[in-house]
Amino acid sequence: xxxxxxxxxxxxxxxxxxxxxxxxxxxxxxxxxxxxxxxxxxxxxxxxxxxxxxxxxxxxxxxxxxxxxxxxxxxxxxxxxxxxxxxxxxxxxxxxxxxxxxxxxxxxxxxxxxxxxxxxxxxxxxxxxxxxxxxxxxxxxxxxxxxxxxxxxxxxxxxxxxxxxxxxxxxxxxxxxxxxxxxxxxxxxxxxxxxxxxxxxxxxxxxxxxxxxxxxxxxxxxxxxxxxxxxxxxxxxxxxxxxxxxxxxxxxxxxxxxxxxxxxxxxxxxxxxxxxxxxxxxxxxxxxxxxxxxxx
Numbered sequence: 001x002x003x004x005x006x007x008x009x010x011x012x013x014x015x016x017x018x019x020x021x022x023x024x025x026x027x028x029x030x031x032x033x034x035x036x037x038x039x040x041x042x043x044x045x046x047x048x049x050x051x052x053x054x055x056x057x058x059x060x061x062x063x064x065x066x067x068x069x070x071x072x073x074x075x076x077x078x079x080x081x082x083x084x085x086x087x088x089x090x091x092x093x094x095x096x097x098x099x100x101x102x103x104x105x106x107x108x109x110x111x112x113x114x115x116x117x118x119x120x121x122x123x124x125x126x127x128x129x130x131x132x133x134x135x136x137x138x139x140x141x142x143x144x145x146x147x148x149x150x151x152x153x154x155x156x157x158x159x160x161x162x163x164x165x166x167x168x169x170x171x172x173x174x175x176x177x178x179x180x181x182x183x184x185x186x187x188x189x190x191x192x193x194x195x196x197x198x199x200x201x202x203x204x205x206x207x208x209x210x211x212x213x214x215x216x217x218x219x220x221x222x223x224x225x226x227x228x229x230x231x232x233x234x235x236x237x238x239x240x241x242x243x244x245x246x247x248x249x250x251x252x253x254x255x256x257x258x259x260x261x262x263x264x265x266x267x268x269x270x271x272x273x274x275x276x277x278x279x280x281x282x283x284x285x286x287x288x289x290x291x292x293x294x295x296x
Contacts, residue, residue, distance in 0.1 A: 041083065047222075048078035048296050049230070049257060053267050053289025073098035073111055073287050075269065077232055077255065079222070086123040090177070092116075092220075094234075094253065096269070097140055098287060108146050111287060112139040113271075117218070117234075119169060119179055127172055133179055133218070135163040135236070137251075138189075158192035159201040159278070163238065165216045175223040184216035186238060188277065202277030214240035228259040230295065250274040257293060265293040 055071040074097050082089040098111030114137070121131025138160035142152040167181030188210045190196045190203045199205035217237045224230050231254075238249045252272040259265045266289070273283040 043082065043084070045081050045083075046079065046296075048076070049232070049255075049293060050076045050078075051257075051265065051267065051291055051293030053287070053291035053293075055289050067102040067104045069100060069102045071098065071100040071110060071287075071289070073269070073289055075255070075267065075293075086129075087121075088123070088129065089118070089120040091118045092234075105147055109141060109143060111269075111285065112141055112143065114138050114140060119177075119218075121169055127170055129169040129171070131167060131169040131179060133163065133165040133167070133181065133184075133216070135161075135165075135218070137161045153195075153200075155192050155195070158190045158195045160189040160191070162187045162189070163216060167216070176219075176221050178219045179217065181216040184214055184238065186212045186214065186216075186240070188212070212240040212242065214238055214242075214245075225256075230257050230259070231255070244276060247276045248274070249276060257295070259293070259295065263292050263294070264290070266290050267293065 051074075053073045053075070055069070057066070057069045074095075076093070076095040078093045080091045092115075094113065094115040094117075096111045096113040098109070099107055100110045101107050115135070117133070117135045119131055119133045121129040123129045138157055139154060140156060142156075143154040144151070145153050163184060163186050165179070165181035165184035167179060167183070170178045170180070188201055188203055189208065190201055191208055195201075196203065196208055197206060203210045215238070217235075219235045220233070222230075222232050233254045234252070236249075236251045239245055239247060250273060252270075254268075254270045256268040257265050258267075267287075269285075269287045269289075271283075271285045273285075274281075275283075
């Protein structure tokens with residue numbers, strides 16, 4: 001049942017991405033001509049978004065209950081892409097760190113992510129390329145199963161995931177990219193002695209690393225939905241070629257930014273995650289905030 005439900009999630013998420021892509025690619029002849037001209041610019045192209053968002057709740061004699069809260073979230077998403085003839089090299093850095101304060105539990109960590117992804121390759125047709133991927137994920141600080149703050153359950157490099165994959169990249173236009181690999185290698189790191197001794201994150205007790213060979217897919221879109229609304233979405237899927245084949249590790253990040261003026265904006269940030277070695281349940285995080293952001 002677990003494998004069926006996870007595979008169903010796999011097909012639903014993949015179907016959602018390609019349906020969205022199909023809607024976006026219904027362009028006029030002039031639109032396609034503009035795409036072709038703009039997308040063949042040689043050399044480096046850089047873009048990014050960074051910002052700090054805030055949230056606050058204040059309650060006085062509130063009979064419905066609740067806590068006074070203050071929250072803050074820092075986001076950073078940078079891209080550096082290179083194109084030279086048939087060769088390309090796309091790089092992305094995504095980082096996030098958030099805290100929330102409540103009168104009941106004081107300060108807690110609400111978000112913590114560091115991801116570095118690089119895909120390079122050579123075109124073999126207008127839309128397809130042979131490509132190689134490197135991907136690295138970890139977190140900045142210790143994580144706790146609140147309200148227990150005595151025993152941490154994760155920390156920097158525990159866990160950390162490093163992926164290397166050989167496959168094909170499909171780019172129908174400048175807004176969408178899909179990388180598919182039938183041959184990928186994943187290293188899971190638990191470099192903290194305490195967590196290593198517990199056998200955390202599927203790594204054998206006392207060991208610091210686990211290797212898995214499997215299949216990998218990553219799909220990315222980065223586009224402007226309207227003049228002041230931008231969207232960045234990345235879906236990563238991995239399943240190993242072992243007894244757990246069919247248990248798909250899923251990480252889906254979505255960031256939408258509404259720009260009010262040069263400095264102020266609202267951001268909507270979600271992560272849907274299923275990693276079988278972490279917890280055999282779907283993880284979901286959502287942050288909606290107002291604050292200062294800068295697009296470049």
